[in-house]
Amino acid sequence: MTSDGELSQLEIETWLKVIRAGMSGSMTFEQALSLVPDDYRAAVEGRWISDHVKIEPVGVLSDGGPRPWFEDWDPADGYHWGRLRDFLLIEKGRSESVIESLDLTTDKILSMLEDPRPEGPPSSKVQGLVVGYVQSGKTANFSALIAKAYDAGFRIVIVLSGLHNSLRRQTQLRLEDELGLVAPTPGRPGVGFPIEGQTIVPMTGAETWQDFHPGTVDAALLQGNVRLILVVKKNASVLRRLVRWLEERQPITPPVLVIDDEADQASINTGGNRPEPLAELLDLSDEDVDDGTSSQKAQEEETDPSVINGLIRRLLDRMRRVAYVGYTATPFANVLIDKDALDREVGADLYPADFIVSLPRPPGYVGTERLFGRAELAGEDAGVEPLDVIREVSDSDADLLNPGRQGAPVSVLPGSMETALLDFILAMAARDTRVGGQPASSMLIHGSPYTYQQLAIADEVRKALASLRQQWRYDNEQARPRFQERWESEFVPVSERIGPERLRAFDDIEPAIQRIFRSEVPVLCLNTRTRDELDYEQHPNLRAVVVGGNKLSRGLTVEGLLVSYYIRPANYFDTLLQMARWFGYREDYVDLTRLYTTGELRVRFRDLATAEEALRREIYLYEALNKTPRDFAPRIMAHATMQITAKNRMGSGREITTDYNGSLIQTTLFYLRRKDWLQENLDHTREFLSRIGAPNVEGQDGLPTWRDVDWRHVTELLSRYKTHNESTRFSSGQLLEYVHAQASKHRELTRWHVGVRGRQQKADSLGTENLNIPGWAEVNCINRSREPQSEISIGTLVNPVSRGSRGGDEEIGLTDVDVDWARKWSLEQKVSYALALRHRRHPDEGALLVYPISRYSTPLRGDGQNLFDDPDRDGVTVVGLAAVLPYSTSEATVRFYVGSAGAVNV
Numbered sequence: 001m002t003s004d005g006e007l008s009q010l011e012i013e014t015w016l017k018v019i020r021a022g023m024s025g026s027m028t029f030e031q032a033l034s035l036v037p038d039d040y041r042a043a044v045e046g047r048w049i050s051d052h053v054k055i056e057p058v059g060v061l062s063d064g065g066p067r068p069w070f071e072d073w074d075p076a077d078g079y080h081w082g083r084l085r086d087f088l089l090i091e092k093g094r095s096e097s098v099i100e101s102l103d104l105t106t107d108k109i110l111s112m113l114e115d116p117r118p119e120g121p122p123s124s125k126v127q128g129l130v131v132g133y134v135q136s137g138k139t140a141n142f143s144a145l146i147a148k149a150y151d152a153g154f155r156i157v158i159v160l161s162g163l164h165n166s167l168r169r170q171t172q173l174r175l176e177d178e179l180g181l182v183a184p185t186p187g188r189p190g191v192g193f194p195i196e197g198q199t200i201v202p203m204t205g206a207e208t209w210q211d212f213h214p215g216t217v218d219a220a221l222l223q224g225n226v227r228l229i230l231v232v233k234k235n236a237s238v239l240r241r242l243v244r245w246l247e248e249r250q251p252i253t254p255p256v257l258v259i260d261d262e263a264d265q266a267s268i269n270t271g272g273n274r275p276e277p278l279a280e281l282l283d284l285s286d287e288d289v290d291d292g293t294s295s296q297k298a299q300e301e302e303t304d305p306s307v308i309n310g311l312i313r314r315l316l317d318r319m320r321r322v323a324y325v326g327y328t329a330t331p332f333a334n335v336l337i338d339k340d341a342l343d344r345e346v347g348a349d350l351y352p353a354d355f356i357v358s359l360p361r362p363p364g365y366v367g368t369e370r371l372f373g374r375a376e377l378a379g380e381d382a383g384v385e386p387l388d389v390i391r392e393v394s395d396s397d398a399d400l401l402n403p404g405r406q407g408a409p410v411s412v413l414p415g416s417m418e419t420a421l422l423d424f425i426l427a428m429a430a431r432d433t434r435v436g437g438q439p440a441s442s443m444l445i446h447g448s449p450y451t452y453q454q455l456a457i458a459d460e461v462r463k464a465l466a467s468l469r470q471q472w473r474y475d476n477e478q479a480r481p482r483f484q485e486r487w488e489s490e491f492v493p494v495s496e497r498i499g500p501e502r503l504r505a506f507d508d509i510e511p512a513i514q515r516i517f518r519s520e521v522p523v524l525c526l527n528t529r530t531r532d533e534l535d536y537e538q539h540p541n542l543r544a545v546v547v548g549g550n551k552l553s554r555g556l557t558v559e560g561l562l563v564s565y566y567i568r569p570a571n572y573f574d575t576l577l578q579m580a581r582w583f584g585y586r587e588d589y590v591d592l593t594r595l596y597t598t599g600e601l602r603v604r605f606r607d608l609a610t611a612e613e614a615l616r617r618e619i620y621l622y623e624a625l626n627k628t629p630r631d632f633a634p635r636i637m638a639h640a641t642m643q644i645t646a647k648n649r650m651g652s653g654r655e656i657t658t659d660y661n662g663s664l665i666q667t668t669l670f671y672l673r674r675k676d677w678l679q680e681n682l683d684h685t686r687e688f689l690s691r692i693g694a695p696n697v698e699g700q701d702g703l704p705t706w707r708d709v710d711w712r713h714v715t716e717l718l719s720r721y722k723t724h725n726e727s728t729r730f731s732s733g734q735l736l737e738y739v740h741a742q743a744s745k746h747r748e749l750t751r752w753h754v755g756v757r758g759r760q761q762k763a764d765s766l767g768t769e770n771l772n773i774p775g776w777a778e779v780n781c782i783n784r785s786r787e788p789q790s791e792i793s794i795g796t797l798v799n800p801v802s803r804g805s806r807g808g809d810e811e812i813g814l815t816d817v818d819v820d821w822a823r824k825w826s827l828e829q830k831v832s833y834a835l836a837l838r839h840r841r842h843p844d845e846g847a848l849l850v851y852p853i854s855r856y857s858t859p860l861r862g863d864g865q866n867l868f869d870d871p872d873r874d875g876v877t878v879v880g881l882a883a884v885l886p887y888s889t890s891e892a893t894v895r896f897y898v899g900s901a902g903a904v905n906v
Helices: 009-024 029-033 038-051 068-072 079-091 096-111 138-152 165-179 219-223 236-247 296-303 305-317 368-372 395-401 415-435 451-474 476-498 506-516 573-578 587-592 599-624 675-691 711-720 732-746 816-829 833-840
Strands: 059-062 124-131 156-161 200-202 227-232 256-261 321-328 355-358 390-393 441-446 523-526 543-548 561-566 594-598 654-658 664-666 704-710 751-756 845-853 878-884 894-898
Touching: 009 029, 009 038, 009 079, 029 038, 059 599, 079 096, 079 138, 079 165, 096 138, 096 355, 124 138, 138 156, 138 165, 138 256, 138 321, 156 165, 165 227, 227 236, 236 305, 256 305, 305 321, 355 599, 368 599, 390 415, 390 599, 395 415, 415 441, 415 451, 415 476, 415 506, 415 543, 415 561, 415 587, 415 594, 451 476, 451 523, 451 543, 476 506, 476 587, 594 599, 675 711, 675 878, 704 711, 711 732, 711 751, 711 845, 816 833
Parallel strands: 124 321, 124 355, 156 227, 156 256, 200 227, 256 321, 390 594, 441 543, 441 561, 523 543, 561 594, 751 845
Antiparallel strands: 059 355, 654 894, 664 878, 704 751, 845 878
16 A cells, blocks of 8 residues: 555556456456455445446448348457457456457457358458547557457458558567467566467567568468468568569468558558658668668658558459458548549559448547647537646747757757656656556657757757756755645646546655656667667566657557657648657546647647547448448548648548538637737727727627628628638638628628627726727727647637526627527527527628737636736737627538548538
8 A cells, every 4th residue: 555545556456457357257246346355445446436437439331331240250259359358357457448348349340341251252352441549559459350350260360560660560569469479478468379279370570570571481371271460561572572472372262351550651542652741751770671771762662652552452452352451540541542443453442442430539548639629519519628738838949959950969958848857757756656666657759850850859868867866866955846846836736637636745756756766767769870669578667758750650659658748840630640649548647747849739739639520520420321431521621731631642532612600710829929910900900890880789788789790891801800820710711711702602691790799897907998999988808818838829719608698799699589599499409509599690690709808818717827928018909809600501611621422411
């Protein structure tokens, strides 16, 4: 037990393993619980109950649903899956909810593959896609699928595992442990060798030289009844060797399962054009390239997507009975593949014509939405608020670590990096104290893409960590107050909000800091110029700071990631998401995690979370409409400054327009450090309000209100009012296009209600603003502060509406009859009240709301920030705008991208 008498997480996990082992041996839960000592029983039982959470449904698009053979096949009776399930529950300590989710999803996937048994069809080809989350356990999913596939009758499994040796090695080792390809050792548990008749023969190994080579395998095994597995890099040299070897031994008659890990990477045909993001992938070593040269030209040939795509298609085309299942967390490119592309040499393209499966968000998973929040989607009153674990890096600090291609090697760390290193030590000590041990812990630094800069950064980080260690050990009287102040000001408030039961005093974590500083904290630099590796096989409790670039950007797991310092920009949805190594199963210590990044990247990740969730909802929607993958025309939100994927990976994707139908859009991002930019918006708003004349509506709240304002006045304001470049939902240019098209083509949105939403009562601390409203004195300013750690965001602008009482901003222009109708209709239809209000508005009537935000705004809660650090010197009244748009059936004018099936009327 811990010093205060509580069970540590490590002790609880130990007793949970005892319970799971007992239940695996046919005990009931109550019988297994009786094995736990009385003093521990309540805590262990409480953890057991909390681990059992509701499982989210699987989203499935399929061409015909489960195959008939699966009705007579029960995976629960399978040998390999049964062993893997027990291993995950007992040895790995996975909760029953996690295992239940894994079991359900892999059953769904297996059911859509063709019957692999001898009585199955003599020839078949199935192509599917599984959409997971970044760092969410996709490997666990396809490992379980492989186990069930072997049980069902598949004989050959080929896993295409990324472009790098590091990822292929990690995947090979994982499958060796979970499928019984090697004997378990004290430091490396596994399921152990299978019984006679269930053996799986590996045709590849973990070392670089053990990737596929024809001379190392017995070709006769291909035609027998033996189970085979190959884990190969998705490089042209390796695939070419494999395809040629198989072609020499045709026909390949046993059923084959091909797993394409990171299926959006290199597998997508780009017609031979090499996109800009390819340079971000070229971090290959000599061993990765077949001719032993790491020249740029050779690397490009090895990773040319059109070559790899053709080789994968040739591979599939050589099999009599084959199932291809792609796995990805960034499916944007996959769903935009031309559905009908065919090549006489290499066969059909890799579009998932038979099924698309959207995996549920696993229990305990922390992803984009949880960390960064997201905007509201159709049918919602609000979006999702972010966790308070993101710390903003200034542009000047970011420039120090990423000065560009010709920049001098980094020779000094920015202040924010020094703080991040201190946070890492504190977070690691707190987690050690919480679990009662020293689990694997890491800090990630992803700054420059250039290897010489990464080496320089790693050197400076070593110096900084050495300095912290020396201060703590030999000048503790000076160092301890600094550590304690940081703990109490930074970590205690966040833990109190997220998980107060986890909170520890500084005195409690101090012994763990002492233990950490008894030895050096290693700094690993992962690139081709070092031999550093994340080797959790040899060092399962590795604790290190990891500096890198491309090797950290896809697939590679970083265990116990506590602090990330990420400032490297990316201009593509998929590239940016894949660089996010900080997602994963971190709910138990999410309050201790910190992500240092720029304000621009923070906003981009929030936008990505919105686009990601919208795409998943499209899958569920098409499923509800009984559509097949060939009908699937996903609408992927376009972004103001990012592309969905490289242009030559867009496949059949085309830009279309859609609407702002029934939307509330609002400005929440501002260039708060650019006084001239803010002043221009204030001046343009004054001109607009002066032009539309005196208010002609006596509003209930006494604030200036207009009705029947001509749409041309609104579009003139929108043509001048500037929105932040990262603002994707409220873009003045896009809104201008929409209003103009609706009014000029369809005679909708031709008249507007306009309201200035100041305070009803003056607050001396906030002041007033003269907005040049004819016949009106100054308007009382409102309070909107900056979000925690942000330089640009105020979070929300509009006062929300409520069914209970009038007064929300969206009710402007609606009568009491309208409001009563909306209340009743929202209850009957089980939709949000705000959505009902927009349904009630006439299509020719919009509402524009103007918000004068005081330069003296201060946070209403402790974790916010003043709007301006020095409002008298740097501040000006900030004008925010919101538009309430009614429902319409006319043409749309906001950009989305869709696939080749064309839009489905939903």
